[in-house]
Amino acid sequence: MSKTGTIGDSVFRTILIIFAATILVIVAAMIAMMVQNSIPTIREFGFGFLTGSRWLPASDIYGALPFIYGTIVSSLIALILAVPLSLGIAIFLVEQAPARIARPIAFMVELLAAIPSVVYGLWGIFVLAPFIRVYLGPFLQNYFGFIPLFQGRLTGIGMLTGGIIMALMVTPIVTAVVRDVLEVVPTAQREAALALGATKWETTVIVLGNAASGIAGAVVLGLGRALGETMAVTMVIGNSPQISASLFEPAYTIASVLAANFAEATDKLYMSALIEMGLVLFLVTFIVNALAKLLVLRVAKRQTGH
Amino acid sequence: MANDIAHNRRKFVSGVMTSLTAACATFVIAILVIILAYIAYRGFSAISWEFLTETPKPVGEGGGIGNAIVGSGIMTVLASLIGLPIGIGAGVYLAEFGDKWFGTTVRFFADTLIGVPSIIVGIFVYTLIVLPMTRQSGFAGSLSLAIIMIPIVARTTEEMIRLVPKSMREGALALGAPQWRVTWNIVLPAAASGIATGAMLAIARISGETAPLLFTALNSRFYNFYVDQPMSSLTVQIYNFATGPFEVEHQMAWAATLILVGLILIINIIVRMFTKKKY
Numbered sequence: 344m345s346k347t348g349t350i351g352d353s354v355f356r357t358i359l360i361i362f363a364a365t366i367l368v369i370v371a372a373m374i375a376m377m378v379q380n381s382i383p384t385i386r387e388f389g390f391g392f393l394t395g396s397r398w399l400p401a402s403d404i405y406g407a408l409p410f411i412y413g414t415i416v417s418s419l420i421a422l423i424l425a426v427p428l429s430l431g432i433a434i435f436l437v438e439q440a441p442a443r444i445a446r447p448i449a450f451m452v453e454l455l456a457a458i459p460s461v462v463y464g465l466w467g468i469f470v471l472a473p474f475i476r477v478y479l480g481p482f483l484q485n486y487f488g489f490i491p492l493f494q495g496r497l498t499g500i501g502m503l504t505g506g507i508i509m510a511l512m513v514t515p516i517v518t519a520v521v522r523d524v525l526e527v528v529p530t531a532q533r534e535a536a537l538a539l540g541a542t543k544w545e546t547t548v549i550v551l552g553n554a555a556s557g558i559a560g561a562v563v564l565g566l567g568r569a570l571g572e573t574m575a576v577t578m579v580i581g582n583s584p585q586i587s588a589s590l591f592e593p594a595y596t597i598a599s600v601l602a603a604n605f606a607e608a609t610d611k612l613y614m615s616a617l618i619e620m621g622l623v624l625f626l627v628t629f630i631v632n633a634l635a636k637l638l639v640l641r642v643a644k645r646q647t648g649h
Numbered sequence: 650m651a652n653d654i655a656h657n658r659r660k661f662v663s664g665v666m667t668s669l670t671a672a673c674a675t676f677v678i679a680i681l682v683i684i685l686a687y688i689a690y691r692g693f694s695a696i697s698w699e700f701l702t703e704t705p706k707p708v709g710e711g712g713g714i715g716n717a718i719v720g721s722g723i724m725t726v727l728a729s730l731i732g733l734p735i736g737i738g739a740g741v742y743l744a745e746f747g748d749k750w751f752g753t754t755v756r757f758f759a760d761t762l763i764g765v766p767s768i769i770v771g772i773f774v775y776t777l778i779v780l781p782m783t784r785q786s787g788f789a790g791s792l793s794l795a796i797i798m799i800p801i802v803a804r805t806t807e808e809m810i811r812l813v814p815k816s817m818r819e820g821a822l823a824l825g826a827p828q829w830r831v832t833w834n835i836v837l838p839a840a841a842s843g844i845a846t847g848a849m850l851a852i853a854r855i856s857g858e859t860a861p862l863l864f865t866a867l868n869s870r871f872y873n874f875y876v877d878q879p880m881s882s883l884t885v886q887i888y889n890f891a892t893g894p895f896e897v898e899h900q901m902a903w904a905a906t907l908i909l910v911g912l913i914l915i916i917n918i919i920v921r922m923f924t925k926k927k928y
Contacts, residue, residue, distance in 0.1 A: 351827050352828045359742035362735050362741075369796055370758050376773055376777055427673075430673075431674070432673045435670035435673060439670060440674075450921060457853060457917050458684065459884060459910070462906050466684055466688075542659050573766060601772065602863055605771075617772075621772045633761050
C-alpha cells in the first residue's frame with residue numbers, strides 16, 4: 344500500500360519497521376556476540392581448531408574434528424533413512440491417497456514434528472536403544488558384520504541410534520516441503536502422462552522429475568535440521584569425542600557437546616572453544632538453510648511463471 | 650504377446666511402487682502411535698496430585714514437578730509477551746509493505762533464523778544476558794524462547810494477512826480511511842483468527858524447547874516466581890530425570906513427558922479444528 348498522507352501513516356509504518364528490523368538486529372547481534380566470545384580460541388588455535396582431533400579440556404587442547412565428524416556422519420545416516428521415507432509419504436499423500444485419507448495422515452505426520460526433541464531423546468534411551476542392542480544390532484552384525492561400519496561392541500547407545508532418532512525427527516519436515524513442492528506441479532502434466540498411457544508410477548516419476556530442484560531443497564532443509572538437532576541426539580549418541588569407523592560406537596556432535604558441557608564451562612578458553620563451535624554450527628546451518636530456500640523458490644517460480 | 654508382457658511388467662512395477670509409498674505412510678504413523686502409546690503407558694501410573702504440586706526431592710523420597718510446571722508457565726507467558734508483539738508487527742510489515750528490498754531482506758533472515766538450531770539461541774542469550782548478570786535467570790530463558798518465536802510468528806502472520814482480499818483494503822481506502830486505519834481496523838481483524846492460530850502453534854513449539862533453556866534459565870529445586878533467578882522448566886526437568894541413574898527418576902521423566910506432550914497435542918488438535926474449514 345502507498346501512503347495516504349496522514350501523520351498516522353508515518354507513525355504506524357515506523358513502528359512496524361522497528362519490529363521488522365528487530366529480526367535483522369537479532370541476527371547481527373548473534374554473529375557479533377559469538378565472534379567476540381570466540382576470539383580467545385581463534386587467536387590461540389587459528390584454523391587448526393577445526394582440524395585438530397584431540398579434545399582435552401583439562402590440558403587446554405581443543406580440536407573440533409571429532410565433533411564435526413560426528414555431526415556430519417549422524418546427519419548423513421538421518422538423511423539416508425529419512426529421504427526415501429519422506430518421498431514415499433509425500434507421494435502417497437499427494438499422488439495416491441484420496442483427500443479423505445490423506446488429510447488425517449498428513450495431520451499425524453505433522454504431529455510427529457510437534458513432539459519435543461527431549462521426548463524423542465527419552466524414547467530413544469528407553470525404547471530405541473534397547474531395540475538396537477537386542478534386535479537390530481545383532482541382525483546387522485550377522486548379515487553385514489564384514490563391513491567395518493557394523494563391527495564393534497553393541498551398547499545400543501551410539502552413532503547409529505543418534506542417526507535413527509534424527510531421521511524420525513527430520514522426516515515430517517522433509518515430507519511437508521516435498522508435499523508442497525509436488526502440489527505446485529500442474530495437474531495438466533499428470534493428465535498428459537496418463538493420457539499417453541503411462542502407469543500411475545510412471546506418471547509419478549515424471550512429476551518427481553519436474554519437482555526435482557524443490558525436492559533437493561527439501562533434502563537440504565532436512566540436512567539443516569539434522570545438523571542442528573540437539574537434545575535427542577545428546578541423550579542417545581553416547582557423548583564421546585572419538586572418530587570411529589563403527590556406527591555402534593559412541594560419538595559426539597557439535598550441538599550435543601554444547602548441550603552437555605556449556606553449563607559447566609567456567610574456564611575462559613574452554614567456553615571460547617564451545618562458543619566457536621557454536622559459531623561454526625550457526626554459519627553452516629545458516630548457509631544450508633539459505634540454499635534450501637533458493638532451491639524451493641526455484642520450483643515455485645518456474646511453475647507459476649508459465 | 651510381447652506387448653502384453655511389457656504392459657503387465659509396467660503394471661506390476663507401478664503396483665509395487667504405489668504399495669511401497671503406502672507402506673511408508675503406514676510406517677511413520679505406526680511410529681507415532683508407538684511413541685504416544687508408550688508415553689501414556691509409562692506416564693499414567695506415576696501421575697498423582699503430589700507429583701503435580703511438590704518440588705523435586707532426593708531420590709526415594711517422592712517429590713514432584715510443581716515448580717517445573719510453574720516455571721515453564723511463567724517463561725512461556727513472558728516469552729509470548731516479548732515475542733508475539735514483535736513477531737506480529739514484523740509480519741504485518743512484511744505483508745503490507747514488504748515488497749521492496751528491506752522486506753525481502755527481513756523475510757530472508759527470518760526464514761534462515763527459523764532454521765538456526767535453538768541451542769545457538771541459548772548461547773547467544775548466555776553471552777548477552779547471563780555473562781553480564783553473572784547468573785542464570787528465568788528472564789534469560791524467556792528471552793531465548795522469544796527469539797525462537799519471533800521469526801515463526803512473523804512468517805505465519807504475513808501469510809495470514811496476505812490471505813485477506815485486496816478488495817477489502819481498496820474499499821476502505823476508497824471510503825477515505827487512512828492507510829494505518831485500513832490495516833488496523835480492517836485487515837488485522839479479518840486475519841485475527843489466522844494470526845491467533847499461528848501464535849498458538851508458536852507457543853506449542855516453545856513449550857517443548859529444552860536446549861535454549863539449559864544454560865539460560867538453568868534449573869531450580871524450588872518454587873520460584875522471580876524472573877531474575879534461575880528457573881525450573883518441564884523440559885529441562887525431563888532431561889535431568891531421563892539422564893539420571895535411578896529408575897524412580899525415569900518414571901518421573903515419563904510422567905512429566907505425558908503432561909508436556911498432552912499439552913502440546915491438545916494445542917495442535919484445537920488449532921486443527923479451528924482451521925479445518927480453511928484448508
